[in-house]
Amino acid sequence: MVLLLDDEVPVLLAKVGRYPQHHGSLGVVRTVGRLKVPVYAIVEDRFTPVALSRHVTRGFVRPTTGAEEPDRLRDALLAIGRTIGRRCVPVPTDDEAAVVLAEHADRLAEWFLLPPVPAGLPRLLAGKATMHRTCTESGVPTPRSLAPADRAEMVDAGRELGYPLVLKNLGPFSRLRTPAVCGTTVVRDERELLARFRTALPPVLMQEYIPRRQAEDWITHLYCGPGGVPRVLFTGLKIRSWPPYAGVTTRAVALRNPELAELADRLCRSIGYSGVADLDWRYDRRDAKYKLVDFNPRTGAQFRLFENVQGVDVVRAMHLDLTGRDIPEGPQAEGRIFVAGQLDLPSVAAWLRTERRLPPDLLHVRPTERAWLSLDDPLPAVSEAIRFTGAVARRLARSKHDRTVP
Known part of the structure; x- marks a missing residue:
């Protein structure tokens, strides 16, 4: 077809x-x-x-x-x-x-x-505290979360949640206007938390940390029509990310997960969500539950990991639906591999440092979809390589300067 x-x-x-x-x-x-x-x-x-x-x-x-x-x-x-x-x-x-x-x-x-x-x-969904409340009302598990109003509440929240804990920017615009953290950040103890926020407390969410060795990171990408009915819904396993275990997906595989798909379907129908979305989940082996970490009401960076067997991804599905065309149905294409180019290199290095071995997929699994490289569209990869090299050089220069300043 x-x-x-x-x-x-x-x-x-x-x-x-x-x-x-x-x-x-x-x-x-x-x-x-x-x-x-x-x-x-x-x-x-x-x-x-x-x-x-x-x-x-x-x-x-x-x-x-x-x-x-x-x-x-x-x-x-x-x-x-x-x-x-x-x-x-x-x-x-x-x-x-x-x-x-x-x-x-x-x-x-x-x-x-x-x-x-x-x-x-x-x-509401992009706001971390309001998303947590929405999930609670809809019966969808999430990690325990608190949004303190000041430093005193912050200290109390840290003691209630326990350490280590996760910090996130609270809302979609506050992360740009008054960022509390550069991205999802793990703090190890109360001293580190207090050192990070010495005076005023910017809008921040404090979230329960699910231990890495007790967890799996999963993703759901979907497009919903009117009333929150999913028209296409995909599930996959995040293999690596940068920064490690918290940042952008650098390698992932498309894997069918009926339990996770049912959770995402139920949530979207419950709240009436319509449009493209990217949901991040963490499977907690301690209680055998998938917990929603983020609901991003927009296209996810790794959405091209997923297609159904008819070649439909979430962006194509939205265009077909909004222009009055039928969306060809079919199961998701299993086993597709997505790799985000140069960002996977530091994530491999981090894996090697913590696991003391090469990632098992590194030499034996070829990516199906590359984020940058494309023979029919080469210039973006060239531009990215130049910008990436420049960014690394500037960071190294700053690091060298910081070490030499008395």
């Missing part, structure tokens, strides 16, 4: 904040561009990897920080829509963009085809 998308309806890669080296954005561009759908992209500059993709019809240089008022972000999207001149399907690659699209759907509908998600739901 040849998968056909409506090539009269373009896609807009929608983003808020600065993250030019994002392989998930490139995945969006390629997955619809290869099916002859025009792709427009919001980019930080003309030389980001995405902007250099042969599948991009036009890049709109609109750098943002996330500190802008939502109305200003909405108006920027409307201006892009008017420039494109026809309604298109926006694909958010960050929580902030998903929030803006949902909360301003009435105005944005003039130029954009949007899933009928309840306006406040993406912000």
Whole structure:
């Protein structure tokens, strides 16, 4: 079967904040561009990897920080829509963009085809404390979590949850405006916690730590239609990440997990979620439960790990559905391997350092989907290699300077 998308309806890669080296954005561009759908992209500059993709019809240089008022972000999207001149399907690659699209759907509908998600739901799900409360109300397990209001409550929360514990930025915009941590962060004891927040406490979530050797990391990617009914739903196992055990997925495998799929299905129907989503789960062997760690109401960076046997991934499913076409049904393609290029190298090094052996998949399992390398679209990988090398060189230079300053 040849998968056909409506090539009269373009896609807009929608983003808020600065993250030019994002392989998930490139995945969006390629997955619809290869099916002859025009792709427009919001980019930080003309030389980001995405902007250099042969599948991009036009890049709109609109750098943002996330500190802008939502109305200003909405108006920027409307201006892009008017420039494109026809309604298109926006694909958010960050929580902030998903929030803006949902909360301003009435105005944005003039130029954009949007899933009928309840306006406040993406912000609620992207907020760590509100997501925890929503899961509790829906009967879906999550790690124990607390959101302290000040340092005194922070100390009490740490003692209640126990150490080590996990810190996360509390909300979708606070992580850009007043970040508490750079990303998911583990603190080992109360002294380390107090040293991190010496004065005022930024918005932060404190979460129970599930010991690495008692856990497995799983992911669910899905697209839901009206009423939270999943139209495609995929499950997979995260093998490695960077930073280790907490960051971006660097290697994963598509594996059917009926229990996890049922949990995700039940949650989305319960809350009426509509659109693309990326859910992170941790299986806790201590009580044999899958616990939802993050609900990202947007396209996940590793979404290209998953297709059904008809070649449908979550972005293609959304485009088909919003343009009134049938979504070809079929089970997920099992055993697909996704690798995020250079980010997997430090994750392998971390594995080797902690496990004292090479990862078992390293030499024997070839990736099905690479985040960057593509023979039909080589320039993004070249741009990423240059930027990555420059970032490493700058970090090494700073490290050397710090060691030499008296």
